Amino acid sequence: MSTKKTGNKPRGGGNKALRWQDPFLKREQEKYGQPLPSREFILQLVQEAGEPVPMDDLAFDLGLETEEYDAFRNRLGAMQRDAQLVINRRGAICLPDKIELKAGRVEGHTDGYGFFVPDDRSGDMFLSEREMHQVLHGDRVMVRESGTDRRGRKEGKIVEVLQRANVHVVGRFYREHGHQWVIAENPKVNQDIVVFAGEEMQAKQGQVVTIEVVEQPTKHTPPMGRITEILGNYADPGMEIEIALRKHELPFEFSKAVLAQARKLPKGVVQTDLGAGREDVRHLPLVTIDGEDARDFDDAVYCENLGRGGYKLYVAIADVSHYVKPGEPLDRDAYERGTSVYFPRRVIPMLPEELSNGLCSLNPQVDRLCMMCEMEISSAGKIKQYRFYPAVMHSKARLTYNLVWSWLSNEAKPGQEQEWLLPHLQDLYKLFKTLLKARWVRGAIDFETVETKMVFDEQGKIANIVPTARNDAHRVIEECMLAANVCASDFLQSRKHPALYRVHEGPTPEKLKALHEFMGEFGFYLGGGDEPHAKDYAELLNRIKGRPDEQLLQTVMLRSLKQAMYSPDNVGHFGLAYESYTHFTSPIRRYPDLLVHRAIKACLNDEHYQPGNWETIGLHCSTTERRADEASRDVVNWLKCYYMQDRIGEEYDGVISGVTGFGIFVALNDVFVEGLVHVSDLGQDYFHFDQARHQMLGERTSKRYRLGDAVRIRVIRVDLDSAKIDFTLAEDSRQAKPGAALRATEAQPAKAGKPPAAKAKQPAKASAAKKPAASKKTGKAK
Numbered sequence: 051m052s053t054k055k056t057g058n059k060p061r062g063g064g065n066k067a068l069r070w071q072d073p074f075l076k077r078e079q080e081k082y083g084q085p086l087p088s089r090e091f092i093l094q095l096v097q098e099a100g101e102p103v104p105m106d107d108l109a110f111d112l113g114l115e116t117e118e119y120d121a122f123r124n125r126l127g128a129m130q131r132d133a134q135l136v137i138n139r140r141g142a143i144c145l146p147d148k149i150e151l152k153a154g155r156v157e158g159h160t161d162g163y164g165f166f167v168p169d170d171r172s173g174d175m176f177l178s179e180r181e182m183h184q185v186l187h188g189d190r191v192m193v194r195e196s197g198t199d200r201r202g203r204k205e206g207k208i209v210e211v212l213q214r215a216n217v218h219v220v221g222r223f224y225r226e227h228g229h230q231w232v233i234a235e236n237p238k239v240n241q242d243i244v245v246f247a248g249e250e251m252q253a254k255q256g257q258v259v260t261i262e263v264v265e266q267p268t269k270h271t272p273p274m275g276r277i278t279e280i281l282g283n284y285a286d287p288g289m290e291i292e293i294a295l296r297k298h299e300l301p302f303e304f305s306k307a308v309l310a311q312a313r314k315l316p317k318g319v320v321q322t323d324l325g326a327g328r329e330d331v332r333h334l335p336l337v338t339i340d341g342e343d344a345r346d347f348d349d350a351v352y353c354e355n356l357g358r359g360g361y362k363l364y365v366a367i368a369d370v371s372h373y374v375k376p377g378e379p380l381d382r383d384a385y386e387r388g389t390s391v392y393f394p395r396r397v398i399p400m401l402p403e404e405l406s407n408g409l410c411s412l413n414p415q416v417d418r419l420c421m422m423c424e425m426e427i428s429s430a431g432k433i434k435q436y437r438f439y440p441a442v443m444h445s446k447a448r449l450t451y452n453l454v455w456s457w458l459s460n461e462a463k464p465g466q467e468q469e470w471l472l473p474h475l476q477d478l479y480k481l482f483k484t485l486l487k488a489r490w491v492r493g494a495i496d497f498e499t500v501e502t503k504m505v506f507d508e509q510g511k512i513a514n515i516v517p518t519a520r521n522d523a524h525r526v527i528e529e530c531m532l533a534a535n536v537c538a539s540d541f542l543q544s545r546k547h548p549a550l551y552r553v554h555e556g557p558t559p560e561k562l563k564a565l566h567e568f569m570g571e572f573g574f575y576l577g578g579g580d581e582p583h584a585k586d587y588a589e590l591l592n593r594i595k596g597r598p599d600e601q602l603l604q605t606v607m608l609r610s611l612k613q614a615m616y617s618p619d620n621v622g623h624f625g626l627a628y629e630s631y632t633h634f635t636s637p638i639r640r641y642p643d644l645l646v647h648r649a650i651k652a653c654l655n656d657e658h659y660q661p662g663n664w665e666t667i668g669l670h671c672s673t674t675e676r677r678a679d680e681a682s683r684d685v686v687n688w689l690k691c692y693y694m695q696d697r698i699g700e701e702y703d704g705v706i707s708g709v710t711g712f713g714i715f716v717a718l719n720d721v722f723v724e725g726l727v728h729v730s731d732l733g734q735d736y737f738h739f740d741q742a743r744h745q746m747l748g749e750r751t752s753k754r755y756r757l758g759d760a761v762r763i764r765v766i767r768v769d770l771d772s773a774k775i776d777f778t779l780a781e782d783s784r785q786a787k788p789g790a791a792l793r794a795t796e797a798q799p800a801k802a803g804k805p806p807a808a809k810a811k812q813p814a815k816a817s818a819a820k821k822p823a824a825s826k827k828t829g830k831a832k
Contacts, residue, residue: 069112086125087112093134093145102142131212133169136192151192151209158187158238166193166206175206184208184269187238188215211266216273219243220260220296222284222771223253223277232261232277235297237772241272249276258284260296284770287510290688291393298681301387302398307379312402315373315409319417323372324442327654331422332444335474336366338412339449339527346390346399347412348636350420350445351530353478359429361481365534366443368410369419370637371647374401376661385667388674390639393685394504394512399639406638414448421647423534423634427481431488436537438650447471455523478526485529493585494627497608502722504689512693515722531635532626538634538646543620545653548660550642550668551632554614554623556582564742565610571743572603584627601705602758606744615672616642618664642671687773690723694775695768701780706759709746711739714755716763716777725775727763732779 069087072078078085095111096103105126114122126143129135133153136144146153154168156177164177164187176199177185185191185208192210199205221234221243230250231242235258243261253259260279267273281292295302304312324330336350347368354362374380384400391398399406412418420443425436447468456462457472458479464472489496505514535552542549557565562580569576574593577586587607594603611625616633623631634650637643645661652659661667708715713728729737732755735748744757755761763777 067113084118084121086118086122089125089129089134092126092129092143096135096143096145102138102140102144104140104142105137106141108143130210131190133190133192133212136210146192149194151194153190153192153212156182156185156187156189156191158182158240160237160240162240164240166191166208168193173204176203177206177208181206181208182240184267185211186214186216186241186263186267186273187236189213190215214263214266216263216266218260218262218278218296218299219275220258220281220293223250223255223257223259225250225255232259232275235293241267244272244274246274246276251277251280253277253280256284258282258289258293285692288396290685291396294393294681294684295398297684298677300391300398300677300681301383304383304402305379308383308402311379312404315404318409319419319442323419327440328419329422329439329441331364331366331420331441332417334364334443335446335471336364336412336443337447337449337471337474338414338445339451339454339523342450342452345397345411346406346638347445347448348638349527349531350412350443351478351527352474353481355477355480356426359484361427361477361484363425363427363481363530363533365423365425365530365635366412366420366441367423367534367635367643367647368412368638369421369440369647370401370405370410370644371421371651372419372440373405373409374644376648380405384641384644385670388641388671389678391678391681393682394689395506395510400641401638410638412443412445414445417442417444419443421634421650423537425533425537427484427533429484431484431486431491433533433537436541438538438541438654440651440654451521451523451527454526455521458523459521478530479522482522482526482529485533486525489529490588492627493583493588495584495587495591495625497591497604500722504686512689515690515693517722535632535634536628536630538650539620539628539630539632542632542646542649542653543630547649547653547658548618548664549632549649550616550618550645550664550671551620551630552614552623552642553617553619553621553631554625555612555621556584556624557610557612561610565606567742568606568744569603572599574603584624588627599758602744602756605707605757616668616675617672618668640671641674642668684773688770691768691770691773691775693721694723694725694765695770698765698768701762701764703760703762706755706757706761709739709744709755709757714746714761716761718763723775725763725765725777727761727777727779731777 069075072088072091074088074090075085078088092108095108105123109119109122126135126137130137133146136146136149136151138144152166152168152170152172154166157165157167157174159165162179162182164182164185166175166177168174175193175195177193178199189211190213191208192212193206194209196205196207216239219232219234219236219239221232221239223232223245224230230245230247232245233242243263245261246264251259258281259277260281261275262278263273263275265271265274282289294300334352336352338347338350340347349368350366352364354364356362374384380401387398387400390400390406401410410418412420420441422439422441422443423436424439426434428434449471453462454475457464458475463469501518501520502515503518504512505516507513539549539551556562559580562582566576569590574590576582576590590607591604594600597603614623614625620630622629632646633640633643634646635643637647645667648661649659702718702721704716704718706714707717707724711729713726713732715724715726717724729746732746733748733751733753735751735753737746737748737753737755739746746755748754762780764780765775766778767774767776769776
């Protein structure tokens with residue numbers, strides 16, 4: 051390649067024929083009216099040069115015209131943001147690995163320092179407070195390893211900021227001695243944001259505001275911005291949700307284009323919807339079964355008893371794809387949201403209410419369009435055959451889990467108008483028992499968890515936290531949804547049509563080894579060797595059932611598994627023991643389900659559906675799911691803090707729910723709140739954190755605090771600002787109380803080869819509200 055220097059923007063020249071050697075030229079011509087050299091070709095030329103290549107020289111060699119230069123620079127800038135290349139201070143293009151740079155994300159810490167998390171997962175690097183001055187949490191950067199710190203951790207130096215993550219930040223406004231600033235609600239954004247004079251919108255001291263970061267931080271200047279929104283006072287009803295929406299950048303207002311499109315939709319099914327290929331199943335006694343507070347109804351079911359133990363199961367799912375077309379405003383907003391977000395007393399829907407609660411919701415006594423999965427199931431719970439088809443249905447009733455279970459358990463009898471439904475529900479229950487046996491044979495894992503519900507007073511403040519009972523009616527619907535999801539997955543896989551699968555991988559070798567060692571101390575063994583099956587987990591869960599330490603052992607088993615995610619690579623669902631599984635049953639509130647509906651329709655019409663890069667879409671949907679969970683958790687944590695602020699000094703019984711280097715987390719038995727007992731409050735001793743055994747062990751006294759141990763605590767501090775609850779051990783709980791079975795096994799000597807306990811870390815601050823889960827729409831397949 052030529053290295054002729056022009057010193058200016060190119061005016062044409064060089065070897066124009068070089069551009070036509072681009073192996074991706076045809077793709078670029080199809081995408082752009084005036085195609086530029088592809089990213090791949092640019093990287094190839096820089097690689098072949100073997101040295102940094104000045105931008106002007108590369109542009110000249112490619113024969114770019116002057117009017118193309120700005121677009122070319124923009125492409126190079128985008129490639130730098132994506133960490134494909136680096137442009138040095140002399141304007142030369144470099145390959146990151148050649149100059150020993152890594153791309154990744156900044157993870158801030160509340161104490162001012164941070165960590166660099168590389169994209170290649172090669173290990174985090176410590177970023178000093180000095181390095182963190184020029185960035186904020188979430189920024190994408192290029193970092194060079196600069197050595198190790200006093201603790202032996204790899205230390206990094208920020209070379210380039212690729213992309214800023216914080217444009218709008220929610221926080222608290224403060225003014226003092228003529229200075230004004232905002233402290234971000236997210237403690238990982240660990241720099242105060244200076245507010246320009248005259249740009250505070252008359253915000254008052256301590257109010258919650260949104261600030262636009264106009265000037266990002268540098269090595270020598272703090273971030274600066276202007277207030278764009280005043281949300282109100284911190285303790286106002288509903289403020290916790292407003293904060294979470296902005297903190298997690300959740301879209302909560304639909305665009306004008308979406309609202310306009312939604313207004314144009316019909317109020318119900320019209321004749322033109324009943325086109326060729328859509329079957330009429332309005333005669334079927336389909337019903338919806340959901341929670342009492344549900345407002346959107348994705349699914350309806352009906353079971354027909356075929357005799358000799360066989361059944362025909364109809365699962366009707368709202369036909370969202372009929373109304374939400376690819377590329378339209380409704381689709382773009384739904385993709386951006388990815389999922390509906392469920393907060394206590396409020397839902398941020400994926401689709402406008404005209405669809406989510408109206409046209410797509412399978413409301414009773416109205417016609418609705420649906421996608422039907424019709425299955426024939428044997429007496430052994432095996433799906434013998436199935437078929438998918440678009441249909442029009444008419445739900446005969448809107449039932450609830452508690453109502454259905456009261457009928458099935460003979461606690462109550464249906465009224466005269468509904469008694470005709472009972473035989474159909476009883477057939478559905480018989481089918482459930484058959485599917486349950488098949489689930490046991492398959493070996494699906496069934497962890498027992500406690501879900502809670504918050505009760506609010508007339509002022510909108512939390513009055514109580516109560517457990518929610520899960521009866522067999524929940525499980526009936528769950529098994530029906532699982533069956534339909536499995537059929538959807540098999541349908542697409544058998545036709546070799548790409549799709550998003552719901553994948554759940556088994557434990558990593560490291561977590562599996564730790565689990566084997568931990569369970570071995572209790573005399574238990576997880577079958578399957580180095581590649582256990584879900585059935586091995588299920589059998590072990592069955593063996594520990596009823597033990598005093600059951601919760602401890604179950605928790606450790608659960609934490610050994612990965613989180614489920616969306617991916618076009620079908621690696622199966624470990625927890626459910628399915629070789630192939632996808633989400634089909636909730637298109638009103640989950641975007642992946644909508645994609646699966648479109649793919650199924652494409653197959654039915656002998657077409658091919660290609661929404662874009664499936665892997666990118668899967669990653670986006672997994673990210674939006676995590677974002678929704680984190681936002682819900684933040685709101686629940688704050689509400690629990692608010693609930694506990696008047697209970698300082700009170701004592702409660704609880705169970706150790708987490709063990710870390712800085713203390714133990716305790717979940718209270720009766721109020722379902724979790725808080726931290728800091729390591730310094732465990733007693734007069736040096737306590738060491740043993741990660742493998744999930745315990746803190748006193749060096750001198752041998753006092754031990756282990757996951758699952760019963761303790762009694764006293765509430766000593768509640769901090770609404772940071773959503774932290776701090777406990778101390780009550781005097782009679784200075785020695786944790788393990789269960790009887792646990793005590794019996796503890797006398798056994800430790801096995802050889804155990805690693806020594808790591809010395810406890812004792813940072814000044816630690817999150818005290820780590821894991822409580824919000825109650826969401828339950829009874830549906832995960």
